[in-house]
Amino acid sequence: MNNKADERPTDVKPRALSLINRGVGGMMLLALFVACAGSTTISTTDSGIQGNVSYGPTCPVQRVGGPSCRRPYSAEIIIRQGDRIVTNIRSGANGSFRVTLPPGTYTIASAKTGLPTLAPFDVAVRPHAFTTITVMFDSGVR
Numbered sequence: 001m002n003n004k005a006d007e008r009p010t011d012v013k014p015r016a017l018s019l020i021n022r023g024v025g026g027m028m029l030l031a032l033f034v035a036c037a038g039s040t041t042i043s044t045t046d047s048g049i050q051g052n053v054s055y056g057p058t059c060p061v062q063r064v065g066g067p068s069c070r071r072p073y074s075a076e077i078i079i080r081q082g083d084r085i086v087t088n089i090r091s092g093a094n095g096s097f098r099v100t101l102p103p104g105t106y107t108i109a110s111a112k113t114g115l116p117t118l119a120p121f122d123v124a125v126r127p128h129a130f131t132t133i134t135v136m137f138d139s140g141v142r
Contacts, residue, residue, distance in 0.1 A: 047125050049106065050098040051133040053077070053091040055116055057141050072096075073137055075118075076111035091135075103127045108135060115140050 056070035072095030079086045091097040103125050110118035116137035
């Protein structure tokens with residue numbers, strides 16, 4: 001005989017308990033994914049390109065031990081990724097610049113045509129690092 005005292009009102013059938021455990025486990029897994037997703041985003045403040053822009057030669061003949069025929073240059077530079085212009089920057093009067101960019105490969109080019117010229121070139125930006133470059137504009141003096 002079934003004794004009412006032996007029955008426990010908190011008994012849950014095994015299948016129902018399994019479904020509850022799956023639901024709680026699923027919610028915990030979802031919370032873990034959300035927390036991890038926030039921590040794996042790529043920061044755009046700790047990587048990019050920095051360097052100096054020069055203009056030269058500024059003299060027809062450079063002598064060994066003589067003054068440099070390169071000068072700092074304030075120039076407008078275009079930074080592209082594929083066919084898309086990512087940003088335009090201007091180097092300072094001393095030629096220096098720094099731009100934050102996410103990791104990837106970028107093409108550096110002049111914003112202007114004509115002299116001085118800049119042959120476009122590619123630069124790789126790695127995560128959590130600034131790539132240091134020298135951008136050399138050719139004055140055409142020979």
